[in-house]
Amino acid sequence: MPWSTSSTPGSIPGCVGLPEGAAAPSSERLLEVDDLRVTFQTRAGAVRAVDGLSLTVGPREVLGIVGESGSGKSVAMYSVLGLVRDPNAVVEGRVRFQGRELLGIGDRALRAVRGRQIAMIFQDPMTALTPVYTVGWHIAEQIRAHERISRRAARGRAIELLGEVGIPDPQRRVDSYPHEFSGGMRQRAVIAMALSCSPVLLIADEPTTALDVTTQAQILDLMRNLLHTHGSSIVLITHNMGVISEIADRVVVMYAGRAVEEGRKEAVIRAPQHPYTWGLLGAVPRLGSKRRRLATIPGSPISPLNVPPGCAFAPRCRERFARCSERPELRGAGGHRDACWLPPEDRERRRLLALERALAADRAGGQA
Amino acid sequence: MPYQEVLLSAREVAKDFPLRGGLGGRRGMIHAVRGVSLEVRRGETLGIVGESGCGKSTLGRCLVRLMDLTSGSVHFDGVDITRLSRRQLRPYRARMQLIFQDPYASLNPRRRVGGIVAEPILIQGTASGAAIRRRVRELFEVVGLDSSYVDRYPHEFSGGQRQRIGIARALALNPELIVADEPVSALDVSIQAQVLNLMADLQERFGLTYVFIAHDLGVVQHVSDRVGVMYLGDLVELAGAASLYQAPLHPYTEALLSVVPEVDDDPTATPRQRIVLRGDVPNPMDMPTGCAFHPRCPVAQDRCREERPLLAEASPGRLVACHFPQNLAAARALGADRGGVPPAPAPPA
Numbered sequence: 001m002p003w004s005t006s007s008t009p010g011s012i013p014g015c016v017g018l019p020e021g022a023a024a025p026s027s028e029r030l031l032e033v034d035d036l037r038v039t040f041q042t043r044a045g046a047v048r049a050v051d052g053l054s055l056t057v058g059p060r061e062v063l064g065i066v067g068e069s070g071s072g073k074s075v076a077m078y079s080v081l082g083l084v085r086d087p088n089a090v091v092e093g094r095v096r097f098q099g100r101e102l103l104g105i106g107d108r109a110l111r112a113v114r115g116r117q118i119a120m121i122f123q124d125p126m127t128a129l130t131p132v133y134t135v136g137w138h139i140a141e142q143i144r145a146h147e148r149i150s151r152r153a154a155r156g157r158a159i160e161l162l163g164e165v166g167i168p169d170p171q172r173r174v175d176s177y178p179h180e181f182s183g184g185m186r187q188r189a190v191i192a193m194a195l196s197c198s199p200v201l202l203i204a205d206e207p208t209t210a211l212d213v214t215t216q217a218q219i220l221d222l223m224r225n226l227l228h229t230h231g232s233s234i235v236l237i238t239h240n241m242g243v244i245s246e247i248a249d250r251v252v253v254m255y256a257g258r259a260v261e262e263g264r265k266e267a268v269i270r271a272p273q274h275p276y277t278w279g280l281l282g283a284v285p286r287l288g289s290k291r292r293r294l295a296t297i298p299g300s301p302i303s304p305l306n307v308p309p310g311c312a313f314a315p316r317c318r319e320r321f322a323r324c325s326e327r328p329e330l331r332g333a334g335g336h337r338d339a340c341w342l343p344p345e346d347r348e349r350r351r352l353l354a355l356e357r358a359l360a361a362d363r364a365g366g367q368a
Numbered sequence: 369m370p371y372q373e374v375l376l377s378a379r380e381v382a383k384d385f386p387l388r389g390g391l392g393g394r395r396g397m398i399h400a401v402r403g404v405s406l407e408v409r410r411g412e413t414l415g416i417v418g419e420s421g422c423g424k425s426t427l428g429r430c431l432v433r434l435m436d437l438t439s440g441s442v443h444f445d446g447v448d449i450t451r452l453s454r455r456q457l458r459p460y461r462a463r464m465q466l467i468f469q470d471p472y473a474s475l476n477p478r479r480r481v482g483g484i485v486a487e488p489i490l491i492q493g494t495a496s497g498a499a500i501r502r503r504v505r506e507l508f509e510v511v512g513l514d515s516s517y518v519d520r521y522p523h524e525f526s527g528g529q530r531q532r533i534g535i536a537r538a539l540a541l542n543p544e545l546i547v548a549d550e551p552v553s554a555l556d557v558s559i560q561a562q563v564l565n566l567m568a569d570l571q572e573r574f575g576l577t578y579v580f581i582a583h584d585l586g587v588v589q590h591v592s593d594r595v596g597v598m599y600l601g602d603l604v605e606l607a608g609a610a611s612l613y614q615a616p617l618h619p620y621t622e623a624l625l626s627v628v629p630e631v632d633d634d635p636t637a638t639p640r641q642r643i644v645l646r647g648d649v650p651n652p653m654d655m656p657t658g659c660a661f662h663p664r665c666p667v668a669q670d671r672c673r674e675e676r677p678l679l680a681e682a683s684p685g686r687l688v689a690c691h692f693p694q695n696l697a698a699a700r701a702l703g704a705d706r707g708g709v710p711p712a713p714a715p716p717a
């Protein structure tokens with residue numbers, strides 16, 4: 001695929017497959033988010049939606065970001081792409097993509113990255129497509145925004161892409177309107193749009209939450225295949241640990257705008273360290289389980305308006321003790337880190353105990 | 369499971385929706401439910417699972433006669449409620465209630481939540497004044513909400529709390545049967561677990577019978593005693609939840625089970641063979657011939673394209689509508705399943 005030169009000549013290294021000698025460590029890290037903070041000024045006071053989030057995404061890696069509604073997982077990724085447009089929002093920290101800072105580079109420069117090198121898939125495919133234009137128009141428009149290419153060629157590429165994401169009869173469906181597609185097909189069309197410029201990084205915000213389980217499996221399969229053929233990396237935002245388990249390589253668990261646990265998927269799922277992760281895992285119904293009750297996390301997600309000064313999860317945590325009034329930082333070895341004051345050697349025993357106790361306490365009706 | 373009294377029985381329930389073309393002319397019929405027979409036993413949870421558009425919500429609404437049937441009948445506690453007038457139906461309405469999917473759309477945003485919960489009691493006229501207010505506060509506590517919240521408006525609550533309000537409303541008249549239509553699919557997984565536990569508690573406490581409708585087989589299998597699987601308006605399999613999981617007979621059930629996203633926390637477990645179905649559910653306007661599932665079926669044969677399979681017993685107590693049921697040996701090895709007893713249940717042996 002031909003790459004046109006960047007809109008701001010000289011200063012922008014940004015093409016795929018051209019490792020920039022200057023930013024040496026970036027070959028290991030496609031995306032580096034460091035101490036990201038997003039604050040919204042509201043009438044009720046300052047809301048810190050993302051509070052010191054750091055994460056990295058490597059080449060050909062699927063990073064899963066998991067957390068409940070309001071944990072800041074979407075806002076964090078939106079701000080990476082400069083999509084937080086609220087005039088009352090302040091985004092601070094560093095976001096380096098292929099070794100180059102993205103925060104504050106200005107719209108023009110950002111547009112060369114967004115959509116082309118980093119693409120986004122949204123949760124609701126109906127709102128991501130304009131009802132008055134055909135599906136093919138959406139894809140061709142995105143291609144033409146980034147490349148000098150004729151309408152006819154763009155349309156040809158749109159047909160190719162629709163075929164690639166598994167839309168039957170793409171020659172004909174390219175002229176369909178979004179309402180003529182089923183939910184799964186719309187999400188495929190949105191994925192085709194996202195892939196149109198062969199991005200190196202795909203950010204997918206709950207891409208399967210609005211879909212049936214069977215369609216979800218199709219879409220996850222599709223994303224897995226694209227990963228292989230295009231060699232892209234994916235950041236997958238979800239609230240479902242089951243989806244994480246299916247597709248992610250690494251996981252970041254977020255609560256109240258902070259990362260509370262991160263590590264390889266196998267490590268986080270098989271030996272979860274943070275009590276919040278225990279809760280998220282316990283909440284997924286298991287097929288074939290004889291147990292009739294699920295271990296729940298008591299209460300609801302915290303309002304970002306009044307995050308306690310110490311550990312944000314403490315008010316809902318059954319393991320809370322004196323030290324939790326102090327804010328824990330991410331600590332740990334071997335890439336598996338967590339922000340919790342519990343003694344690491346005692347976690348597994350406590351987790352099993354907590355599971356039993358959660359079930360018992362819950363039965364007594366102690367819910368908020 | 370001991371023999372249980374049948375609370376609700378549906379016989380050949382069918383529901384068509386006319387599809388209007390331009391200028392009011394009729395263009396055709398959508399056969400949303402195509403002759404479903406099933407029984408719901410007192411105290412059990414019957415799960416109904418299927419993809420969008422399979423007719424599971426329409427069936428749920430027909431079961432409590434929130435919709436009139438095109439043909440077939442529904443008996444509640446021995447009485448045919450299919451042709452009762454509104455007035456005659458009213459005492460039965462109190463005994464069967466619904467919980468809806470969308471906790472945002474199912475609560476009137478301009479009414480206080482206490483009033484929303486009190487409405488069924490007002491309509492039935494079983495209590496008044498202070499007694500209603502007492503009952504509403506009691507209901508709030510039953511579903512785990514602070515009873516001081518009764519004067520608030522729906523927008524002041526989170527999704528999970530709203531679903532609790534919907535449950536309180538459904539409980540207001542002490543119903544025997546609750547049809548829950550996707551009660552947790554709009555909620556976060558963690559909140560979903562709370563609501564599922566609450567529903568289990570309430571069932572135990574009040575002896576409720578549930579029809580639990582959802583598209584997520586993981587959730588349905590978890591909460592149900594028996595599970596019915598629907599595809600394009602037909603019931604294609606009916607079995608006890610455990611045997612359905614251990615030995616699914618219909619290829620569609622097998623595929624549904626294989627794609628439930630699961631937490632793989634056991635390194636010793638053998639990885640599942642995932643069966644990803646191709647394509648979408650066909651347009652119900654343009655029904656495939658023979659078995660409706662054959663265009664997507666991994667084991668379809670010529671017979672499936674020609675002959676529509678009927679729901680029949682494939683192994684003792686297991687009902688399936690398929691010419692070539694899967695896992696038959698495994699199902700037989702499991703022994704007789706009390707879950708999917710055919711419509712005329714035998715008395716206990």
